[in-house]
Amino acid sequence: MAETSEVVIIGGGLVGLSIAYHLAERGVRRVVVLEREAMWARGSSARSAGGVRLEFSHPSSIQFSQYGLAMFQNFEDLFGISASFNPCGYLFITREPQRWDAMKELASMQRTLGVPVETLAPDELHARYSYIHMPDVVGATFCGQDGVADPGAVAYGWMRRAQALGVEIRLNARVTEIAQSGGRVIGVVTQDGAVIHAPVVINAAGPQARFVGALAGLDLPVFPYRRSVYVTDAFSGLPSEIPMTLEFENTSYIRREGRSILMGMSDPLEPSSDNVDTDQASLEKLVGTVLSWVPALEQASIMRGWAGLYEVSPDDTAIIGEAESLSGFFYAVGFSGHGFMHSPAAGRVVAELVTGAAPFVDLAPFALERFRYQTTHETFVI
Ligand SMILES: Cc1cc2nc3c(=O)[nH]c(=O)nc-3n(C[C@H](O)[C@H](O)[C@H](O)COP(=O)(O)OP(=O)(O)OC[C@H]3O[C@@H](n4cnc5c(N)ncnc54)[C@H](O)[C@@H]3O)c2cc1C
Missing domain, CATH: 3.30.9.10 (D-Amino Acid Oxidase, subunit A, domain 2)
Incomplete structure (x- = not known):
C-alpha cells in the first residue's frame, strides 16, 4: 500500500541528516530519509577528514562555514554529544x-x-x-x-534529534524512481517497490547525486x-x-x-x-x-x-535549490570536498526553501542555473 509523507529525503549522509533535523526543528514532522545502505552516514560522510574552515572565495560560502563552525563549537549543548571540535x-x-x-x-x-x-x-x-x-x-x-571536528558524532547527533522530532530514517531503501505529474514531483519508488507519495523530494545523494537527479530528468553536474x-x-x-x-x-x-x-x-x-x-x-x-x-x-x-x-561540481561549489523544471524537487549536492563543514548550513537553507522562508544566505552562488553563464571558480580547494 502506498504511504504518504510531507518530505522525502534521498540520502542519509551528513547533508540528508542535517536537512532532516532542520526541517523537523522548523515543525515539519512527516519527513522520511531513504538511505540505500544498511547504515546511515556510511558514504562520503564516513570518510571525511573533518576539516572546518572559514576561508572561501564567495561570501555565501564563508557564511555557510560560519554557521557550521558555530554549531560544531556548541554541538554538545545543542545535541548532547560533543563534535570534538579542535580549533x-x-x-x-x-x-x-x-x-x-x-x-x-x-x-x-x-x-x-x-x-x-x-x-x-x-x-x-x-x-x-x-x-x-x-x-x-x-x-x-x-x-x-x-579546526577539525568529528563527522561521525555530528551525524549521530542530528540523526538522534531528527528521530526524536518524528523523522523516520529508513535503511536498505534505495530510490529507483521519482514520480512526477504536471511538472510537479509527487513521490518516489524504492527498490523493493514501496511507493511514498510526497509533494517534496530532496536529492542529498552525495557522489550519487547525478544519478538521482537523472531519475527526475535533471542534469546535475556532480x-x-x-x-x-x-x-x-x-x-x-x-x-x-x-x-x-x-x-x-x-x-x-x-x-x-x-x-x-x-x-x-x-x-x-x-x-x-x-x-x-x-x-x-x-x-x-x-x-x-x-x-x-x-x-x-x-x-x-x-x-x-x-x-x-x-x-x-564544475566550479567546486555546492549546487543547492529547487528544480526549475520540476516543482517540489530540491537538491543539496556537489559539495566538492566541503560537505562536512557546509552540511549544517545546507540543511538550514534547504529547510528554509522548503518551508517558504527566506534563506539566511544569498543562494545565487549555489544556483544550478549559474552554469549557464559561469565565470568564477572556488579557489580555496584541496
Ligand atoms: C577523503 C575525504 C576527505 C574529506 N575531508 C573533508 C573535510 O576535511 N571537510 C569537509 O567539509 N568535507 C570533507 N570531505 C567531504 C565530505 O565528506 C562530503 O562532502 C560529505 O560527507 C557529503 O555528504 P553527503 O551527505 O552529501 O554524501 P554521503 O555521505 O555520500 O551521503 C549520501 C548518501 O546517499 C545515499 N544514496 C545514494 N543514492 C541513493 C539512492 N538512490 N537511494 C537512497 N540513498 C542513496 C548513499 O548511500 C549515501 O549514504 C571529505 C571527503 C573525503 C572522501
Missing part, C-alpha cells in the same frame, strides 16, 4: 606569486566578514612553523578559528572523484599541535590525528570514478609529495588509510 587553525601555503596575490585580496574580503585571517610572509611562516621546509614559498594565510587519506603511527617528530597545513600547488595536507599525523592529497590526473580502494601507487605519490615539504615525516610509519569520494 587547531588552517594554514594555506603557496609557492605561486599569482595565487598569493589572489589570496591576499581574498583575505581582505574575508576579514570584512569577520574572518580573522592572517597573511604570513615566508620568513614569518618558517619562524612560526619550523616543520615546514619550503625554500620557494611565497606566502601563507592562517585562520585560528578554523562527479565522483577518489580522495585518499593516510594516518601514521604515534609520531613525536612534529610539534604536538599543528594547524591543518595545506600546500596548494600539490594539493597535499597534514594535520594531527591524536598523536598521529593524518595526511591527504588530491591527484588531478585521476579520472572520475566510484573507486574507493586505497592502493600503493597513490600512497607513494602522497608520501613523496608530503616529504618534499615536511621532511621530518621521513621517520614516521603509515599505519592505516582509507579512500572516499569527493562529489565535485
Whole structure:
C-alpha cells in the first residue's frame, strides 16, 4: 500500500541528516530519509577528514562555514554529544606569486566578514612553523578559528534529534524512481517497490547525486572523484599541535590525528570514478609529495588509510535549490570536498526553501542555473 509523507529525503549522509533535523526543528514532522545502505552516514560522510574552515572565495560560502563552525563549537549543548571540535587553525601555503596575490585580496574580503585571517610572509611562516621546509614559498594565510571536528558524532547527533522530532530514517531503501505529474514531483519508488507519495523530494545523494537527479530528468553536474587519506603511527617528530597545513600547488595536507599525523592529497590526473580502494601507487605519490615539504615525516610509519569520494561540481561549489523544471524537487549536492563543514548550513537553507522562508544566505552562488553563464571558480580547494 502506498504511504504518504510531507518530505522525502534521498540520502542519509551528513547533508540528508542535517536537512532532516532542520526541517523537523522548523515543525515539519512527516519527513522520511531513504538511505540505500544498511547504515546511515556510511558514504562520503564516513570518510571525511573533518576539516572546518572559514576561508572561501564567495561570501555565501564563508557564511555557510560560519554557521557550521558555530554549531560544531556548541554541538554538545545543542545535541548532547560533543563534535570534538579542535580549533587547531588552517594554514594555506603557496609557492605561486599569482595565487598569493589572489589570496591576499581574498583575505581582505574575508576579514570584512569577520574572518580573522592572517597573511604570513615566508620568513614569518618558517619562524612560526619550523616543520615546514619550503625554500620557494611565497606566502601563507592562517585562520585560528578554523579546526577539525568529528563527522561521525555530528551525524549521530542530528540523526538522534531528527528521530526524536518524528523523522523516520529508513535503511536498505534505495530510490529507483521519482514520480512526477504536471511538472510537479509527487513521490518516489524504492527498490523493493514501496511507493511514498510526497509533494517534496530532496536529492542529498552525495557522489550519487547525478544519478538521482537523472531519475527526475535533471542534469546535475556532480562527479565522483577518489580522495585518499593516510594516518601514521604515534609520531613525536612534529610539534604536538599543528594547524591543518595545506600546500596548494600539490594539493597535499597534514594535520594531527591524536598523536598521529593524518595526511591527504588530491591527484588531478585521476579520472572520475566510484573507486574507493586505497592502493600503493597513490600512497607513494602522497608520501613523496608530503616529504618534499615536511621532511621530518621521513621517520614516521603509515599505519592505516582509507579512500572516499569527493562529489565535485564544475566550479567546486555546492549546487543547492529547487528544480526549475520540476516543482517540489530540491537538491543539496556537489559539495566538492566541503560537505562536512557546509552540511549544517545546507540543511538550514534547504529547510528554509522548503518551508517558504527566506534563506539566511544569498543562494545565487549555489544556483544550478549559474552554469549557464559561469565565470568564477572556488579557489580555496584541496
Ligand atoms: C577523503 C575525504 C576527505 C574529506 N575531508 C573533508 C573535510 O576535511 N571537510 C569537509 O567539509 N568535507 C570533507 N570531505 C567531504 C565530505 O565528506 C562530503 O562532502 C560529505 O560527507 C557529503 O555528504 P553527503 O551527505 O552529501 O554524501 P554521503 O555521505 O555520500 O551521503 C549520501 C548518501 O546517499 C545515499 N544514496 C545514494 N543514492 C541513493 C539512492 N538512490 N537511494 C537512497 N540513498 C542513496 C548513499 O548511500 C549515501 O549514504 C571529505 C571527503 C573525503 C572522501
